Amino acid sequence: MRTAAGQFRKLSLRGLCICAALTGLCTSASAQEPDEAVKQVIAQHHGSVALYAHQLNTGKTISIDADKPVQTASTIKLALLWTAVHEIALGHATWDEKVTLKPGEGVAGSGILHFFDTPITLTLKDIATMMVIVSDNTATNLMIDRFPTKQVDGNMTALGYTDTWLYKKVFKPADGPMPADQPKFGLGKTTPHQIAQLIEKIGRCDVDLPGQPKVNQAKADTACNVAIDMLRNQFYRDTIPRYLETLDNTEKGSGIASKTGSLDATRSDVAILAAKSGPIVLAVYTYDNADKGWSVDNEGEVAIAKIAQAVVKAWSPAGIDGKSLTSGLGLPPGTAKGASK
Numbered sequence: 236m237r238t239a240a241g242q243f244r245k246l247s248l249r250g251l252c253i254c255a256a257l258t259g260l261c262t263s264a265s266a267q268e269p270d271e272a273v274k275q276v277i278a279q280h281h282g283s284v285a286l287y288a289h290q291l292n293t294g295k296t297i298s299i300d301a302d303k304p305v306q307t308a309s310t311i312k313l314a315l316l317w318t319a320v321h322e323i324a325l326g327h328a329t330w331d332e333k334v335t336l337k338p339g340e341g342v343a344g345s346g347i348l349h350f351f352d353t354p355i356t357l358t359l360k361d362i363a364t365m366m367v368i369v370s371d372n373t374a375t376n377l378m379i380d381r382f383p384t385k386q387v388d389g390n391m392t393a394l395g396y397t398d399t400w401l402y403k404k405v406f407k408p409a410d411g412p413m414p415a416d417q418p419k420f421g422l423g424k425t426t427p428h429q430i431a432q433l434i435e436k437i438g439r440c441d442v443d444l445p446g447q448p449k450v451n452q453a454k455a456d457t458a459c460n461v462a463i464d465m466l467r468n469q470f471y472r473d474t475i476p477r478y479l480e481t482l483d484n485t486e487k488g489s490g491i492a493s494k495t496g497s498l499d500a501t502r503s504d505v506a507i508l509a510a511k512s513g514p515i516v517l518a519v520y521t522y523d524n525a526d527k528g529w530s531v532d533n534e535g536e537v538a539i540a541k542i543a544q545a546v547v548k549a550w551s552p553a554g555i556d557g558k559s560l561t562s563g564l565g566l567p568p569g570t571a572k573g574a575s576k
Contacts, residue, residue, distance in 0.1 A: 270297070270545050270546070270549045272541070272544075272545035272548070272549075273286075273297060273299075273542050273545045273546065276538050276541045276542050276545065277299070277538075277542075279538075280521065280524075280534065280535075280538045281524065281525035281526065281534060282500070282521055282522060282523045282524035282525055282526075282534070282535065283300075283521065283522050283523045283524075284299065284300070284519065284520070284521050284522075284538065284542075285299060285300035285301060285303045285305055285426075285427050285519075285520045285522070286298075286299050286300075286301065286427050286517070286518060286519040286520065286542060287299075287301035287426075287427035287428045287431045287516075287517070287518050288431075288515060288516070288517045288518075288546050289431060289435075289515065289516050289517075290510070290512070290513050290514070290515045290550050291435065291513060291514045291515070291516065291564065291566060291570065292512075292513035292514065292566060292570060293512070293513055293550075295550055297546065298428065300427070301426060301427045301428040301431075301518075302398075302426050302427075302428050303426060303427075304398050304416075304420070304424045304425070304426055305420075305424065305425065305426065305427070305501075305503070305520040305522055306419075306420050306421055306422075306423075306424065306496075306498060306501050306520075306522060307420070307422060307423040307424055307425050307430070307496055307503070308421075308422065308423075308496030308497055308498045308501055308503055309345070309370045309375075309422070309494065309495065309496040309497070310423075310425065310430060310494050310495070310496035310503050310504075310505050310518075311399075311400075311401050311422055311423030311424075311425060311496075312366050312367065312370070312375055312378075312494060313430060313433050313434055313437070313494050313505060314387050314388075314390070314391055314399060314401050314423070314433065315363075315366065315375065315378045315379065315382055315387055315401065316363060316366070316367060316437065316462055316465070316466075316494075317390070317433055317436060317437055317442065318382045318386065318387050318390050319359070319363055319378070319381075319382060319458075319462075320437065320440075320442050320455065320458045320459055320462050321390065321442040321443075321444065321450065322382065323454060323455075323458040324442050324450035324451055324452075324454045324455035324458055325448065325450050325451070326451065326454065328359060328381070329359065330358060330359050330360035330363075330458070330461060331358050331359070331360065332358065332359045333356055333357070333358060334356070334357050334358065334359055334361070334362055334377050334380075334381065335354055335355070335356050335357075336348060336351070336353050336354060336355050336356075336357065336373065336377060337353055337354050338353045338354060339353075340353070340373065340376065340377070341353070341373045342372045342373050342376060342404075342405055342406040342407065343372070343406060344372045344405065344406065345369060345370040345371060345372055346365060346369050346370060346371025346372050346373055346374060347365070347369060347371065348362075348365060348371050348373035348374055349372075349373045357377075359381065360461065361374075362374040362377045362378055363378060363462075363465065364465050366378055367462075367465040367466060367468075367469065367494060368465060368468050368469060368470050369470050369471075370470075370471065370494075370495065370496075372405040372406060375404070375405050376404045376405055376407060379401075379404050384401050384402065384403060384404075384410075387401045388400055388401060390444060391433075393444045393445055393446075393447070394432075394433075394436075394444070394445070396425070396429040396432065396433065398424060398425060398426050398429055399423075399424070399425040399426070399429045399430065399433070400414070400420075400423055400424050400425075401422070401423045402414070402417045402420070402421070402422060402423055402424075403417075403422065405422060421498070427518040427519070427520055428518075430505050430518045431505065431516045431517065431518040432516075434466075434492075434494070434505050434506070434507055434516055434518070435507070435516045437459060437462055437463065437466070437507075438459075438463065438492065438507045438514065438516070438560075438562075438563075438564045439562075439563060439564060439566070440452075440455050440456050440459035440562040440563060442455050442458075442459070455562075456562040456563070459562040460561055460562050463492050463507075463560055463561065463562065464488075466492035466493055466494060466506075466507070467488055467489045467491070467492045467557065467560055468489070469489075469491075469492070469493045469494065469495065471495045471497075473531050473533075473536045473540070474493075474495055474502065474503075474504035474519075474536050474539040474540055474543070475491060475493055475504045475506045475508070475517060475519070475539060475540065475543040476489070476491045476493065476506075476540075476543075477536070477537070477539075477540035477543070477544075478540050478541070478543070478544040479491065479508070479543060479544060479547055479554070479555060480555075488557045488560065489557055489560075490508065490509040490510075490554075490555035490556050490557035490560060491506050491507070491508055491509070491555065491557075492506060492507045492509075492560055493505060493506035493507075494506075499527040500522065500523060500524045500527050501520065501521060501522045501523075501524060501535065502521045502524065502533060502535030502536045502538075502539060503518075503519065503520040503521065503522075503539070504517075504518075504519055504539050504543075505517070505518040505519075506518075506543075507560065507564065508543070508546075508547060508551075508555055509555050509556055509557050509558070509559045509560045509564075510547060510550060510551035510554070510555050510556075511551050511553040511554055511555065511556050512550060512551040512552075512553065513551070513566075514559060514564045514565070514566065515546065515547070515550060515551070517542075517543060517546060519538075519539045519542050519543070521534075521535035521538055521539060
């Protein structure tokens with residue numbers, strides 16, 4: 236969730252994990268310790284960093300304070316996106332259903348809908364796209380009208396993401412009593428591990444809820460491809476994509492599907508990286524940042540970019556390629572859902 240001032244610039248394998256309590260570093264058998272470059276970035280950052288990186292086909296993982304609850308800012312909008320795809324796959328919603336933005340419903344901050352004349356009729360796909368691509372806060376609130384926070388949070392709990400919560404609409408009073416920790420986290424909370432699991436589910440098109448009716452997988456795949464395309468066209472590219480995209484991606488499409496989040500003292504990005512050696516999910520949260528500015532060289536944003544660069548350099552020296560950024564992520568059937576363990 237970007238403020239008005241900044242709106243336009245914007246390995247735990249499934250096995251033994253050795254944790255160093257003093258440093259918060261957790262490593263696994265396939266990566267004895269986080270890459271030295273990642274540790275150096277964290278050591279040099281004037282603030283705190285929590286992250287989770289996982290390569291889905293190899294099991295390589297870096298986990299640093301990955302289960303620590305953090306402010307989501309706009310990355311919590313991924314929970315709304317997953318819920319929308321789930322409902323479409325069940326036949327309970329469609330991308331082309333109409334949504335009306337009424338006078339007085341616009342809110343400030345990131346996005347452009349609050350500049351439009353109202354009333355204006357849009358589609359569910361329109362508002363989901365705006366919520367993802369430019370992190371539009373007005374579009375987010377329209378999405379919450381369609382998929383209320385109670386429904387979204389219930390889904391996250393059913394998936395086992397008990398530290399992932401969307402508390403309320405953006406810049407609007409809460410509809411009812413809030414959890415005691417809401418003032419600390421604001422719009423929402425999550426952990427790097429849980430939000431990485433969630434974006435992995437979108438990429439794999441795993442949109443079933445435990446104990447609930449199964450979705451129509453054909454509908455799900457179609458809806459997931461729409462959602463992935465939104466994430467690939469993320470407008471804010473100064474964090475994870477910053478040093479990874481060296482060519483124009485406007486024609487062939489990006490090899491990174493991501494959702495960013497920003498507050499004065501936090502920067503975050505959650506992404507699927509279509510690495511040539513196999514897809515990687517990466518969630519990085521910088522918080523308590525000394526740099527509270529909104530320039531393209533904000534230290535938190537640069538730190539995230541350097542971490543992403545280090546991960547890809549270590550795990551996929553050949554780089555990234557967007558060809559596999561479709562529903563299922565090009566993974567063979569039965570590939571272990573490593574980040575979801």
